[in-house]
Amino acid sequence: MSSVLGFSGLTSALCLGRSGFQVTVIADRFAPRVTSVVAGALWEWPPAACGMHHVPAALERSKAWCEASYQTFSDLSRDPKTGVFLRPVTFYFKRPVLDDPRQRDKMNELRTRVVQFRHDQSIIGENGISTRLGFRDAYTHLAPMIDTDVYMGWLFEGLSESAAALLRRGFTEHSTNMSHLWRQSSTPR
Numbered sequence: 001m002s003s004v005l006g007f008s009g010l011t012s013a014l015c016l017g018r019s020g021f022q023v024t025v026i027a028d029r030f031a032p033r034v035t036s037v038v039a040g041a042l043w044e045w046p047p048a049a050c051g052m053h054h055v056p057a058a059l060e061r062s063k064a065w066c067e068a069s070y071q072t073f074s075d076l077s078r079d080p081k082t083g084v085f086l087r088p089v090t091f092y093f094k095r096p097v098l099d100d101p102r103q104r105d106k107m108n109e110l111r112t113r114v115v116q117f118r119h120d121q122s123i124i125g126e127n128g129i130s131t132r133l134g135f136r137d138a139y140t141h142l143a144p145m146i147d148t149d150v151y152m153g154w155l156f157e158g159l160s161e162s163a164a165a166l167l168r169r170g171f172t173e174h175s176t177n178m179s180h181l182w183r184q185s186s187t188p189r
């Protein structure tokens with residue numbers, strides 16, 4: 001199997017390698033020249049700041065990924081070598097959440113899927129947020145976050161343990177070269 005080299009590709013490669021496939025990782029850019037290492041890397045229930053959330057199918061897929069990844073990253077956070085940790089995250093709103101259908105639906109979906117959820121406007125004062133900012137509502141919960149440099153190193157280490165081959169290729173003709181490499185590298189061990 002072949003895969004490219006941001007978090008998506010490396011994670012796929014690690015899972016495939018652990019399932020017994022010989023994985024070839026292909027990339028024209030390596031860390032630190034990939035988007036993945038500059039991500040804030042905060043887990044957020046969709047629609048979030050990142051993602052194709054105007055496409056209904058993509059939004060539903062993101063929700064399924066988020067539900068699964070909350071548990072996976074929570075498990076990884078027990079091992080400091082992964083660079084994954086859990087922190088309280090707080091969202092502030094200028095309108096009461098219950099008066100905004102989009103925010104209300106999002107909050108109601110996420111509240112049963114996260115740990116230490118609390119919806120309470122007094123969080124604003126507790127966190128010392130200036131009243132001049134005009135926030136009137138807030139909720140908080142524990143969310144996974146990732147130190148991207150540490151996580152990238154952990155993924156690489158896992159890949160080398162599963163004997164995946166790492167290749168560097170500088171191509172731009174994506175479809176032509178990918179189909180050639182797929183033929184070359186899609187043999188299970």
Ligand SMILES: Cc1cc2nc3c(=O)[nH]c(=O)nc-3n(C[C@H](O)[C@H](O)[C@H](O)COP(=O)(O)OP(=O)(O)OC[C@H]3O[C@@H](n4cnc5c(N)ncnc54)[C@H](O)[C@@H]3O)c2cc1C
Binds near residue numbers: 006030040
């Ligand atoms: C400032 C910022 C903040 C962000 N914050 C968050 C956040 O808080 N939470 C969150 O979930 N997401 C966040 N994101 C989004 C997140 O960073 C990306 O969704 C994620 O890194 C994408 O990973 P990726 O592996 O798909 O892509 P990339 O990291 O871009 O890796 C793509 C890899 O594929 C290779 N590649 C691509 N095309 C080819 C080709 N034709 N030939 C050879 N190689 C190729 C590249 O060389 C590279 O190695 C943020 C993004 C930015 C920029």
